[in-house]
Amino acid sequence: xxxxxxxxxxxxxxxxxxxxxxxxxxxxxxxxxxxxxxxxxxxxxxxxxxxxxxxxxxxxxxxxxxxxxxxxxxxxxxxxxxxxxxxxxxxxxxxxxxxxxxxxxxxxxxxxxxxxxxxxxxxxxxxxxxxxxxxxxxxxxxxxxxxxxxxxxxxxxxxxxxxxxxxxxxxxxxxxxxxxxxxxxxxxxxxxxxxxxxxxxxxxxxxxxxxxxxxxxxxxxxxxxxxxxxxxxxxxxxxxxxxxxxxxxxxxxxxxxxxxxxxxxxxxxxxxxxxxxxxxxxxxxxxxxxxxxxxxxxxxxxxxxxxxxxxxxxxxxxxxxxxxxxxxxxxxxxxxxxxxxxxxxxxxxxxxxxxxxxxxxxxxxxxxxxxxxxxxxxxxxxxxxxxxxxxxxxxxxxxxxxxxxxxxxxxxxxxxxxxxxxxxxxxxxxxxxxxxxxxxxxxxxxxxxxxxxxx
Ligand code: TRP
Numbered sequence: 001x002x003x004x005x006x007x008x009x010x011x012x013x014x015x016x017x018x019x020x021x022x023x024x025x026x027x028x029x030x031x032x033x034x035x036x037x038x039x040x041x042x043x044x045x046x047x048x049x050x051x052x053x054x055x056x057x058x059x060x061x062x063x064x065x066x067x068x069x070x071x072x073x074x075x076x077x078x079x080x081x082x083x084x085x086x087x088x089x090x091x092x093x094x095x096x097x098x099x100x101x102x103x104x105x106x107x108x109x110x111x112x113x114x115x116x117x118x119x120x121x122x123x124x125x126x127x128x129x130x131x132x133x134x135x136x137x138x139x140x141x142x143x144x145x146x147x148x149x150x151x152x153x154x155x156x157x158x159x160x161x162x163x164x165x166x167x168x169x170x171x172x173x174x175x176x177x178x179x180x181x182x183x184x185x186x187x188x189x190x191x192x193x194x195x196x197x198x199x200x201x202x203x204x205x206x207x208x209x210x211x212x213x214x215x216x217x218x219x220x221x222x223x224x225x226x227x228x229x230x231x232x233x234x235x236x237x238x239x240x241x242x243x244x245x246x247x248x249x250x251x252x253x254x255x256x257x258x259x260x261x262x263x264x265x266x267x268x269x270x271x272x273x274x275x276x277x278x279x280x281x282x283x284x285x286x287x288x289x290x291x292x293x294x295x296x297x298x299x300x301x302x303x304x305x306x307x308x309x310x311x312x313x314x315x316x317x318x319x320x321x322x323x324x325x326x327x328x329x330x331x332x333x334x335x336x337x338x339x340x341x342x343x344x345x346x347x348x349x350x351x352x353x354x355x356x357x358x359x360x361x362x363x364x365x366x367x368x369x370x371x372x373x374x375x376x377x378x379x380x381x382x383x384x385x386x387x388x389x390x391x392x393x394x395x396x397x398x399x400x401x402x403x404x405x406x407x408x409x410x411x412x413x414x415x416x417x418x419x420x421x422x423x424x425x426x427x428x429x430x431x432x433x434x435x436x437x438x439x440x441x442x443x444x445x446x447x448x449x450x451x452x453x454x455x
Pocket of ligand 1: 024224225227233
């Protein structure tokens with residue numbers, strides 16, 4: 001498709017907030033706190049930051065760079081940059097990974113719709129029993145979670161159908177601002193509870209005896225997932241970006257924004273869990289897994305002053321964050337369908353809705369009627385979560401880095417990074433980034449994979 005007819009972002013701020021909106025999502029609010037809780041707190045956080053700087057930032061820069069240089073969907077981009085080679089199948093894999101992620105993402109998105117509805121109607125706070133029963137009976141119901149999953153996917157589809165500027169950019173801009181405001185309010189509430197500092201200590205004082213091969217792969221998977229890299233999301237958004245944009249600076253900004261947000265979301269949740277547990281004289285359970293936000297947290301909200309308002313704000317934040325990320329996942333698939341299969345945007349959205357909704361139904365049912373059905377020992381939902389975050393994204397990132405480092409000529413890489421010499425990036429800095437993505441990132445990802453297979 002001719003570059004002229006492609007849509008673009010309207011402003012620099014819009015682009016940054018759309019990318020930040022993609023990065024900030026359930027990964028930060030739902031997945032990060034429980035993964036941190038399951039992997040020993042501060043030591044995991046340190047590993048996470050290390051992976052972020054050495055592996056993820058260089059991968060993100062290469063994905064951004066390839067996307068802007070290619071100016072197309074992932075499949076076409078590789079074909080433009082390396083015509084007639086098999087590299088384009090990596091682009092196709094990226095589209096497939098995005099569809100897989102969206103398929104389980106929309107299930108959790110659906111849960112947040114339901115919890116927001118319950119927080120609004122007062123049902124959530126007036127509930128008197130055990131919150132794990134409430135959550136358990138909801139997700140194992142054969143119909144209810146399906147309905148909410150499709151509602152969530154429908155909202156996502158509607159925004160995507162509006163297009164890049166009117167849909168993605170406008171909604172992300174609005175939602176990310178509201179999101180920040182809300183989460184700051186919830187953090188203030190959480191940190192002012194008596195005993196909250198125990199939770200803060202858990203997050204920031206490391207215990208390295210907890211670090212294993214699995215911790216490393218979990219930290220890497222979480223970093224890829226949270227930054228939205230490795231499956232063509234950043235690449236697709238970058239294809240709508242102006243040639244004047246500073247790629248390295250934008251990437252660093254987004255990574256910083258995303259990590260700060262994950263830590264802030266952690267501070268909204270973990271100290272509150274500690275405080276309420278101390279108050280009730282029980283052990284704080286931050287390793288509750290995926291149920292942390294939906295089981296432990298409602299109990300915490302119920303026990304604290306102003307909890308009803310905090311619950312409402314929190315689940316609103318969760319939903320907004322989930323939507324801005326889900327639209328980026330859907331856009332990867334939609335851009336592919338529009339440009340490669342030559343369909344209209346609306347047609348592409350409907351196809352994506354049916355495809356991901358179809359798989360999403362199985363993911364959702366794996367908490368209920370399909371509970372006994374296992375793929376490699378994992379439920380359908382866990383299978384999609386595990387293979388996408390811990391395998392497909394790092395593998396995609398590895399290939400992206402190898403492509404940018406070894407296939408794209410160094411001169412072309414430098415040309416794109418410095419906007420043909422128009423940007424004043426010190427040479428040592430562009431070369432450092434180059435060697436990080438050419439050597440360090442591929443080597444580190446491979447070592448973590450090998451380590452995990454051997455252990
Ligand atoms: N990063 C988002 C989150 O933290 C999820 C997401 C959006 C994503 N696009 C992605 C994850 C692409 C991996 C790849 O919730």
